[in-house]
Amino acid sequence: xxVSKAFWRIVLKNIGTIVTYxxxxxxxxxxxxxxxxxxxxxEAKKPTVVIxxxxxxxxxxxxxxxxxxxxxEISDEYExxxxxxxxxxxxxxxxxxxxxxxxxxxxxxxxxPEIHMQSSAGYVGELAKVSVRRYLMMAQxxxxxxxxxxxxxxxxxxxxxxxxxxxxKSKVDSSKFLRAATYFNFANYSILACVITIICLIMASFxxxxxxxxxxxxAVNIKRMNAVLLRNSCIYSGLMWLFYLVVGFVVVxxxxxxxxxxxxxxxxxxxxxxxxxxxxxxxxxxxxKSGAINGIMNVVAxxxxxxxxxxxPAEYLPAGVLTFAHVLPSYxxxxxxxxxxxLENFDLASLWPVILNMLIMAAFxxxxxxxxxxxxxxxxxxx
Amino acid sequence: xxxxxxxxxxxxxxxxxxxxFWTLAFPFILALLFYMAFARLHDYDTFEPLNVAVVNDESYxxxxxxxxxxxxxxxxxxxxxxxxxxxxxxxxxLLESGNIEGYVFVEENEAKVKIKENGTMxxxxxxAVEQISQSVDAVNDIAMDEIQRANGAVDIPAIYARVAxxxxxxxxxxxxxxxxxxxxxxxxxxxxxxxxxxxxxxxxEMMNRCLPNISNRGKRVAIAPTRKSIVVxxxxxAGYTMLFAAVILLILFIRFVLGIELGDNLGLIxxxxxxxxxxxxxxxMWLSVILKTNDAAKxxxxxxxxxxxxxxxxxxxxxxxxxxxxxxxxxxxSPVGMITDGFYSLYYYDxxxxxxxxxxxxxxxxxxxxxxxxxxxxxxxxxxx
Numbered sequence: 042x043x044v045s046k047a048f049w050r051i052v053l054k055n056i057g058t059i060v061t062y063x064x065x066x067x068x069x070x071x072x073x074x075x076x077x078x079x080x081x082x083x084e085a086k087k088p089t090v091v092i093x094x095x096x097x098x099x100x101x102x103x104x105x106x107x108x109x110x111x112x113x114e115i116s117d118e119y120e121x122x123x124x125x126x127x128x129x130x131x132x133x134x135x136x137x138x139x140x141x142x143x144x145x146x147x148x149x150x151x152x153x154p155e156i157h158m159q160s161s162a163g164y165v166g167e168l169a170k171v172s173v174r175r176y177l178m179m180a181q182x183x184x185x186x187x188x189x190x191x192x193x194x195x196x197x198x199x200x201x202x203x204x205x206x207x208x209x210k211s212k213v214d215s216s217k218f219l220r221a222a223t224y225f226n227f228a229n230y231s232i233l234a235c236v237i238t239i240i241c242l243i244m245a246s247f248x249x250x251x252x253x254x255x256x257x258x259x260a261v262n263i264k265r266m267n268a269v270l271l272r273n274s275c276i277y278s279g280l281m282w283l284f285y286l287v288v289g290f291v292v293v294x295x296x297x298x299x300x301x302x303x304x305x306x307x308x309x310x311x312x313x314x315x316x317x318x319x320x321x322x323x324x325x326x327x328x329x330k331s332g333a334i335n336g337i338m339n340v341v342a343x344x345x346x347x348x349x350x351x352x353x354p355a356e357y358l359p360a361g362v363l364t365f366a367h368v369l370p371s372y373x374x375x376x377x378x379x380x381x382x383x384l385e386n387f388d389l390a391s392l393w394p395v396i397l398n399m400l401i402m403a404a405f406x407x408x409x410x411x412x413x414x415x416x417x418x419x420x421x422x423x424x
Numbered sequence: 425x426x427x428x429x430x431x432x433x434x435x436x437x438x439x440x441x442x443x444x445f446w447t448l449a450f451p452f453i454l455a456l457l458f459y460m461a462f463a464r465l466h467d468y469d470t471f472e473p474l475n476v477a478v479v480n481d482e483s484y485x486x487x488x489x490x491x492x493x494x495x496x497x498x499x500x501x502x503x504x505x506x507x508x509x510x511x512x513x514x515x516x517x518l519l520e521s522g523n524i525e526g527y528v529f530v531e532e533n534e535a536k537v538k539i540k541e542n543g544t545m546x547x548x549x550x551x552a553v554e555q556i557s558q559s560v561d562a563v564n565d566i567a568m569d570e571i572q573r574a575n576g577a578v579d580i581p582a583i584y585a586r587v588a589x590x591x592x593x594x595x596x597x598x599x600x601x602x603x604x605x606x607x608x609x610x611x612x613x614x615x616x617x618x619x620x621x622x623x624x625x626x627x628x629e630m631m632n633r634c635l636p637n638i639s640n641r642g643k644r645v646a647i648a649p650t651r652k653s654i655v656v657x658x659x660x661x662a663g664y665t666m667l668f669a670a671v672i673l674l675i676l677f678i679r680f681v682l683g684i685e686l687g688d689n690l691g692l693i694x695x696x697x698x699x700x701x702x703x704x705x706x707x708x709m710w711l712s713v714i715l716k717t718n719d720a721a722k723x724x725x726x727x728x729x730x731x732x733x734x735x736x737x738x739x740x741x742x743x744x745x746x747x748x749x750x751x752x753x754x755x756x757x758s759p760v761g762m763i764t765d766g767f768y769s770l771y772y773y774d775x776x777x778x779x780x781x782x783x784x785x786x787x788x789x790x791x792x793x794x795x796x797x798x799x800x801x802x803x804x805x806x807x808x809x
Contacts, residue, residue, distance in 0.1 A: 057724070061728060065731075065735070068735065069735070123773075123778070126603075126772070126773075127745065127748075128745060129602070129603075130603075130605055130607065130768075130772055131607065131610075131738075131744060131745045132607060133745045153596070153597045154597060155597045155598075155599055156596065156597065156598050156599065157598075157599045157601055158598050158599070158600055158601065158602070159600075159601045159602045159603075160600070160602045161602075162605065162606075162607065163607075164545075164548070166602075167548075168547060168548065168551065171551055171555070173596075173598070174596055174598070175555055175558070177596030177598070178591070178594045178595075178596055179558070179562060181594045181595075181596055182562055182566065182590065182591045182594050183562070183566065185566075185590065186566060186569055186570075196565070200558055200561060200562045200565065201558060203554070203557055203558050203561060204554065205535065205536065205537055205550055205553045205554040205557060206534065206536045206537070207536070207537045207538070207539060207550055208536065208537070208538040208539070209538075209539055209540070209541065209542065210519060210520070210538060210539065210540045210541075331720060332441075332442040332445075332720070332723075333441075333442075336442075336445045336446070336449075336450065339450065340450075340453055343453075343454065343457060344453070344457055347457040347458070347460065347461040348457065348460060348461065352461065353461045353462060358460075358461060359460065359463050362460045362461070362463075
């Protein structure tokens with residue numbers, strides 16, 4: 042009872058750590074969740090575009106703006122200033138187009154007027170540029186015919202109105218599960234940080250030499266004390282898992298998690314919480330100082346999160362990094378989350394890749410406990 | 425006495441494993457992790473050909489205009505697609521296994537696309553197919569118009585060929601004023617800003633050693649026959665030296681080992697780092713003076729302030745623009761925001777006005793923290809400690 046009381050007193054003393062990492066999870070998880078979406082209906086990604094139209098009365102300029110409005114999101118929040126430059130750099134605006142005066146009459150006359158354009162780097166910028174170029178190329182092609190401005194507009198609009206028929210193979214709308222996967226992937230960092238910091242701090246408090254000496258001469262059975270510590274560590278990790286699950290229901294949405302996919306995410310995160318507890322148990326055998334615990338926790342949690350795809354999606358990571366990540370349990374946790382969202386059936390064959398990842402995490406747990414016990418025994422002999 | 429104390433303060437500082445870890449080792453480890461995690465992110469943004477398939481059946485081969493145009497997008501170094509020409513069953517198999525983004529097939533004289541899921545890559549494929557189809561229709565339309573206008577016998581294939589060539593050669597007169605920059609560089613700017621602001625821990629540590637109500641060494645300093653200002657200033661200077669040296673090493677590592685662009689003006693980068701370090705030193709001094717608690721608690725507070733600042737400044741894939749729109753004041757008053765923005769403006773802007781604003785803001789912040797710290801330190805008397 043005394044040991045348990047001391048355990049939970051230390052947990053409460055460090056509640057600030059738990060709150061900090063939970064806030065980080067909620068803020069970053071929410072931002073990342075909203076940045077991706079996939080659906081079973083094809084929708085072309087609509088980049089944000091800024092248009093400065095200096096030929097407001099021109100029919101072709103108006104038609105061009107209408108065309109861009111159909112294929113992109115036109116924003117009128119920007120002037121041609123630093124705010125726009127920042128937005129282009131940070132890729133929140135894909136393209137800024139400056140339509141010159143007399144654009145329509147010049148284009149209709151076949152003069153090919155100069156248009157100034159600024160674009161962001163990357164795919165979204167390229168997509169927006171494709172729309173701009175496509176309209177201008179079509180207008181230029183038809184400009185060779187002897188047409189007046191309104192006839193030219195009609196021809197260009199008709200030519201550009203043809204859409205491609207797109208079939209989408211997937212029957213599962215993975216977008217809502219993608220949000221859940223993003224949340225749980227990000228939770229990799231928070232779970233590791235909270236579990237490692239608190240458990241290591243508690244173990245370090247009990248392992249500090251004067252405390253250990255007092256415990257050794259006290260009436261408390263040392264094996265029983267260790268068992269109580271281990272039991273409470275497991276309860277703490279279980280509570281953290283439950284807490285992050287509840288936060289997940291709030292952040293991701295109840296409907297998106299209250300289903301079979303949610304159950305799989307929950308089981309996977311539970312296995313990972315157990316694994317994080319074993320990692321903390323192992324670290325506590327090596328490190329005793331609170332300053333060092335903080336440092337090691339940051340290296341382990343941030344390292345695992347960066348290298349395994351918690352912060353940056355795994356598909357963007359270099360192949361070499363992903364190969365190295367196979368030696369970290371976080372890789373299997375994140376990989377399982379990413380596989381869950383694409384499940385269409387829940388038979389054993391479909392679930393096997395997810396189950397395999399969980400089994401590998403379980404194997405890591407066994408390995409960590411064995412190493413911790415070997416280290417512990419060696420330290421006892423030295424003492 | 426000043427330099428004597430400076431020397432020993434510096435020596436004790438570099439022997440502190442905790443200080444060395446947070447000011448030197450941790451930023452280096454993070455820089456390496458950032459480099460590994462974000463290395464492909466910008467390469468990914470530069471266009472790589474997409475893996476697609478084409479169902480090479482009778483309908484596809486009959487649509488010569490479309491198939492030739494698609495073939496032209498699949499050839500050469502500047503190609504848009506890595507195209508496999510396969511049977512429909514094989515295309516389905518490739519799509520299912522994720523080896524291709526989608527496949528193209530012609531049905532009822534119309535090009536169609538099948539994809540697994542909606543996404544940026546598939547959008548590129550659909551847009552390309554759409555553009556080809558529209559161009560083919562435009563060729564037909566313009567050629568028909570020319571044929572109708574022509575009187576007498578016309579060479580229809582020649583007209584089609586001429587129109588097709590004209591459309592494929594049409595080049596809008598676009599003047600691209602874009603400055604293509606590496607967005608990933610911002611992650612490293614926030615990292616340098618983090619390393620600088622964590623330096624507040626160093627000055628806090630140095631101040632703790634001078635405060636009688638915090639440490640035993642402080643008690644000894646208080647009763648020593650030396651001017652307290654000399655001990656405080658020399659200790660702070662030792663901390664500043666260590667911090668600035670660590671930041672310079674980090675910048676050199678990021679610029680020359682990892683190869684991240686920081687702008688061309690290395691002198692201004694150093695000046696910015698030096699003033700940022702000054703602001704961090706002042707902040708650490710002030711926090712140490714006003715917080716009557718132990719080292720560990722002060723360090724946690726400094727780390728929290730720094731990491732929250734980094735989050736708002738765009739670290740960990742965070743979206744600075746999103747935070748700037750939500751809470752625009754934060755990055756304006758946060759030293760992390762000022763340091764990050766200073767590096768960004770050096771890299772992205774040609775003129776130095778925005779950089780100068782950041783430098784002046786940091787100097788003001790440093791001045792305010794120093795003034796508040798001195799006010800807190802003056803005429804301190806203790807009845808009992």
